[in-house]
Amino acid sequence: MVGIETTAPAKPRLLFNMGTLEIRGISDETMLPTSCPWDERARCFRGPASAYAEIVMTFVRGKIAYEDAARDYEILEAGLRIKREPRPFQSQAVSAWNHAGGRGVVVLPTGAGKSHVALMAIDAKLRSALVVAPTLDLVRQWYDLLRLSFGAPVGVIGGGDYSVEALTVTTYDSAHLHMEHLGDKFGLIVFDECHHLPGDAYGYAARFCLAPYRLGLSATPERADGRHAELDELIGPLVYRRDIKEMTGEYLAEYDVERVTVELSPQELSQYQEARSAYRNFVSSAGIRMGEKDGWSQFIIQSARSPQGRRAMEAYQRQRTLAFTAPSKLEYVEHLLHQHRGDKTILFTQDNATAYAISRRFLVPVITHQTKVTERSAILSGLADGTYTAIATSKVLNEGVDVPEANVAIIVSGSASVREHVQRLGRILRKKKDGTKAVLYELVASGTSEAFVSKRRRDHVAYR
Numbered sequence: 001m002v003g004i005e006t007t008a009p010a011k012p013r014l015l016f017n018m019g020t021l022e023i024r025g026i027s028d029e030t031m032l033p034t035s036c037p038w039d040e041r042a043r044c045f046r047g048p049a050s051a052y053a054e055i056v057m058t059f060v061r062g063k064i065a066y067e068d069a070a071r072d073y074e075i076l077e078a079g080l081r082i083k084r085e086p087r088p089f090q091s092q093a094v095s096a097w098n099h100a101g102g103r104g105v106v107v108l109p110t111g112a113g114k115s116h117v118a119l120m121a122i123d124a125k126l127r128s129a130l131v132v133a134p135t136l137d138l139v140r141q142w143y144d145l146l147r148l149s150f151g152a153p154v155g156v157i158g159g160g161d162y163s164v165e166a167l168t169v170t171t172y173d174s175a176h177l178h179m180e181h182l183g184d185k186f187g188l189i190v191f192d193e194c195h196h197l198p199g200d201a202y203g204y205a206a207r208f209c210l211a212p213y214r215l216g217l218s219a220t221p222e223r224a225d226g227r228h229a230e231l232d233e234l235i236g237p238l239v240y241r242r243d244i245k246e247m248t249g250e251y252l253a254e255y256d257v258e259r260v261t262v263e264l265s266p267q268e269l270s271q272y273q274e275a276r277s278a279y280r281n282f283v284s285s286a287g288i289r290m291g292e293k294d295g296w297s298q299f300i301i302q303s304a305r306s307p308q309g310r311r312a313m314e315a316y317q318r319q320r321t322l323a324f325t326a327p328s329k330l331e332y333v334e335h336l337l338h339q340h341r342g343d344k345t346i347l348f349t350q351d352n353a354t355a356y357a358i359s360r361r362f363l364v365p366v367i368t369h370q371t372k373v374t375e376r377s378a379i380l381s382g383l384a385d386g387t388y389t390a391i392a393t394s395k396v397l398n399e400g401v402d403v404p405e406a407n408v409a410i411i412v413s414g415s416a417s418v419r420e421h422v423q424r425l426g427r428i429l430r431k432k433k434d435g436t437k438a439v440l441y442e443l444v445a446s447g448t449s450e451a452f453v454s455k456r457r458r459d460h461v462a463y464r
Helices: 049-061 088-099 114-125 136-150 172-182 203-207 227-234 266-285 295-303 307-324 327-339 352-362 373-385 418-426 450-457
Strands: 013-017 020-024 044-048 067-069 103-107 129-133 154-158 167-171 188-192 213-218 238-241 255-262 345-348 390-393 408-411 438-445
Touching: 013 049, 020 049, 044 049, 049 203, 088 103, 088 114, 088 238, 114 129, 114 136, 114 188, 114 213, 129 136, 129 172, 136 154, 136 167, 136 373, 154 172, 167 172, 172 203, 203 227, 255 327, 266 295, 266 307, 295 307, 307 352, 307 438, 327 345, 327 352, 327 408, 327 438, 352 390, 373 390, 438 450
Parallel strands: 013 067, 103 213, 103 238, 129 167, 129 188, 154 167, 188 213, 255 438, 345 390, 345 408, 408 438
Antiparallel strands: 013 020, 020 044
């Protein structure tokens, strides 16, 4: 290659620079991955920090001596202080991950103990580790879990905190913002709920980090946009998977799923059809295809430009409200709450307005993204100790957050997302000491778009 240094130092040298890897002292470019082209300005080869492991292994296999000035992570002085006997599938998952070179994705149902798999992985490699989680609630849980399990200081990046330790936990947002300065500090990176990672922004959290060991955790890695395929590059291949059906009974609670179709009253149905017709007529006349990727954003833009558009948006909101909180549907919710008055119940809704409406009608606590952390903690503690027998929520309890041993879920409304539906089922599947069977009710307003939404979101083995 023209311009490449021909006078090489005694041995190749690796340096970390702002989320990239500089490789100096190489005269044979074929030794490097294609992601590390020649940088004329810096007079060196340069690639993403994530290429570190591949380059090092190339040198090791070729018995090429090299200078590693890139890595700044350390070996942990001690492993797990508290060791819990792993379940067989957890040991199998870690074994498969190790066999894949300590890189890959593990898929286990909610409630099956994915976090314990991560603890075992950190204990196996004993390298500085960064755990990346999607929400501050999960950051708090990981902070407590790591501190208790390893008995060592744990750093936190995000939510106003910025402290870096050999064991650190952060959010995806903060990892994306700070990884160019942190990417050399960790030898192992764990992506919790790793389906969040693929994308133009969060993907940099993986590419700017040189951690040779990578672990992805998810109950539902597949994405509607197909970008879950990027996990192979960002983390590694799928190394282990167990689905809900395989684990029910032995490791997860036995469960039933009941789809309940609620007939709207003639007046409710008439109002719904009138509102939906107004909304659909506008969409059609504006040439908007709601099934396409930018359909929803186009509807928002077009609806703001004219009185007709604003009426269409009002009609859209009205038909949603009629389907989500129809009096006949809420009457059945009342019946279920009475039927399960001795159980612990979570009522899921699609939006905050519906969650608050249910809270007011049935006098149950509500958790939304607006609920403060301390209040949220108090509500969940109340559900755990029996102070409350039911709570309402929109979407904040869908993912990851440890929920007390609830055994009844009522989906009053939801999206078409398969992931959301499986996550909501997972909230009630932690195995109960008394063997109590879990049950999920899915309420669908007959004659509305909810029937189509329900069909789409049930496309998972857990519902067959």
